[in-house]
Amino acid sequence: MVAFEAVIGLEIHAELLTRSKMFCSCPVVDSTQAEPNVAVCPICAGMPGTLPVINRQAVELALRVALALGCQIHPVSVFARKNYFYPDLPKGYQISQYEQPLAVNGILPIETESGWREIRIRRVHLEEDTGKLSHVHADGEVYSLVDLNRAGVPLLEIVSEPDLRSAQEVRAYAQTLRILLRTLQASSGDMEKGALRIEPNISVRPAGSSTLGTRVEIKNLNSFRSLERAVAYQIEVQVGKLSRGEVVEQETVGWDEAQEITFSQRSKEEAHDYRYFPEPDLPPLVVTPEWVESIRAALPELPWERQRRYVEALGLAPAEARLLVSDPALADFFDRVVGALKRAPARMAATWVTGELLARLNEQGQTLEVLRLSPEGFADLLDRTVEGQINLNTAKGVLQEMCMSGKPAVQIIAERGLEQVSDPEWIARIVAQVLRENPAELDKYRSGKSTLFNWFYGQVMRLTRGKANPQMVREELTRCLEDQVRGES
């Protein structure tokens, strides 16, 4: 039995977060929400006589991404016309970059089961999106409706080398890239809204071979889950064919979400001849070294650098570090909390952010932006907890109220009288009271039911309304109960 290995490359299209479209001044609207054709002008409608003008912000965002991927930036890149006829493409050609893309030769580090791997990026280039067609059945007729809101929206195409070997790696690559795009605020990365489109191409060959097999490309994947499943399925199909001595045909397939199978969309014979040629309406795009350097200097910490810092410098658990980095907004929040901490350790902040805070957000389906919680206030709460001003349990309640009311911890603690009391005499008095008032339980304890310790502890905390210093309560309770047991014997 021959062992096979999969060889997978990814083409990813990311909608850039620009204010206006790639070649006109139409605003970029959420095309899943907006009324059709509200963001259309003569230029993006492809009307005769109109001309494109390059959106500088799109170039800037593309350069951010390319530099973050360590790409080599071409000082001069060329836009080309990609000719094909389809009703959602107003000009009959798409303006894209072909022979001379904006950037080449980058690296995306991904974390796999066997450690970090560097996936090579072949090219990064700019292009414009097409419109959207929808087919409507009404009165026994079929209509095709065109919405040009999306036509001309800037897209960044990021093409990897075929360095990926499994469906899991494909998913890790796509997720890491999305985190990067979000960290750079270059794209929303929302797959379900089509802001991130992932097209894997897969071939299979005998393990150890250095030649490439026949490629199959998968289209219309709208979640990481379907990406991983579709790739795994396609690998299985190809391995099956090759082991049976059949050949794999070059084709483009779609993913059937419901049946979890791929289906053929287009064979090699039906492939387009795009008749690329340099776009005569746009002079070559010149990127000066000064521009590149100013963008490079403004790059934020990259996700994989951040993850390493969390583990190595802050001592976070790898899982916590990974979780934080996966949400750039959360990680930014965490970094500000850590920056504001006076006494509490960063690890504690990580546990709270990935635990209590994330749970709170998920519970209420909220995002950090809408929460009325400042990182400084959050740090203050953690510091007060570490200082013993309030106990852990109380702190969770205070956090909840901070999130809702926006009040600082100190105010909530004062208003509700939650400050932890560490007065030994007061604690001793309450412990004595609890033992006195519960003779039956005390008898059971004495006769060996030591699990009642926690019951006594709960009674003490209830009487102190959670304010008693838990550590001191435990110590006092232990001492008193031991006395009781010894007194018996």
Next chain:
Amino acid sequence: MSELTDLSVPELLAGMRRGDFSAVEVTRAFLRAIECLEPSLHTLITFTPELAVRMAEEADRRYRAWRHEGSSTEAALPPLLGIPIMIKDVLCLKGVPCTCGSRILQDFVPPYTATAVQRLLDAGVVVLGKTNTDEFAMGSSTENSAFGATRNPWNPEHVPGGSSGGSASAVAARMTPAALGSDTGGSIRQPAAYCGVTGIKPTYGRVSRYGLVAYGSSLDTVGVFARSAAETALFFSLMAGHDPLDSTSAREPVPPVSLPDTPNLNGLRIGVPEEYFISGMSAEVEQAVRNAIAQMEHLGATVQNVRLPHTGYALPVYYLIAPAEASANLARYDGVRFGYRAPAERLWEMFDRTRGNGFGAEVKRRIMLGTYALSAGYYDAYYAQAQKVRTLIRQDFLDAFQQVDVIACPVAPTPAFRIGEHTDDPLAMYLEDIFTLPANLAGIPGLAFPAGFSATGLPIGMQLMSAPFREEILFHTAHAYQQVTDWHTRRPPLTP
């Protein structure tokens, strides 16, 4: 007041300023000329008399206000206030149909105005109408128009040249003082020569292409016709200059055109390329051009031979690059968003029929030619190779302009041919442009103006070319020549 149509643009401006006649009177004089001659010449696709009168009335209001304020400063008035023009029907004017001489755009009303047109509107012009053109500017005779052929006012049996034949014919027949055109391979210069008027094809990028319906985007230029070099220069200088809406428009400053009062060409170096005096060209054309060069020498210029060795490749190179770009530029005409839509039961049938009925034969021929030249497996041999040769052609010129200031040569091998003469022979038609194509491929400016007449009474044009962005020297040279000749003042038989 039909003599108003004989006045030059500066004379018209001076008369309106003085109050000798109003802008409405000027416009009405030209409207009468159009009504009288249009049936014989067919220069217009869209005639806009109401718009013209409205614009002229507005011009008169501004003249009156200016006089009322007692203002003696001419700067307060727009430089072309009340001057009528026509616009080739490939340039957009908001709210007026722009057909490009094609059935496929017969219903297209652009919601925007071309930058070149807007700049003239800002200068105060009055629009008389949109002129006839070969379909999508593809042609050299204005016979390839879906709306019928335009005729030459010197002899209506002959073509006016093309593709800007409507504009050239109308200026020659004094139906308008000036008209806008476009020049992709000679479409301004060749009709200017055939009709005996002056026409400038500017440096590529000198005048914004925004609002010019694209044919061959890397070759297309917007220019203008008038009766003299001085008037042409006036319109040109107001249209030229960088436009943020056209990324290929140049940032080079536009020097004000100031033409000397005395004809003097001292120090001017004229180059004469032997490649432009080919066997088979009309002897009358050659003689007229050589005479004109001699006359310029007489005015102080020095004349020397120059070599443009790659000239012979211009025709094949042009007929690869222009159709290739056209094949992409014309892909948008599908009947969905604008223009003509053929009735059909199904979507793809609608596309097929719209294009089948909407485009004429020459346009279809060039779309197929261009599609082929860009196809996988042919791109390198055709389009890419043509681009390489194109840079050699440009280099020929840049080398020549190290030695001379202007290159003087014929515009076309013959005077205007007969209507129908080349209709069945596309190659013979393409040969009409062999002297004009190189300037488009090189991106340099060219000026055509009358330099004589054939024995049969048809105008003969000559062409001057210069280094990029040196239009001024072309106007200067032609203006000196026109001060000592009267070819440009002659009236064709068909005039008001």
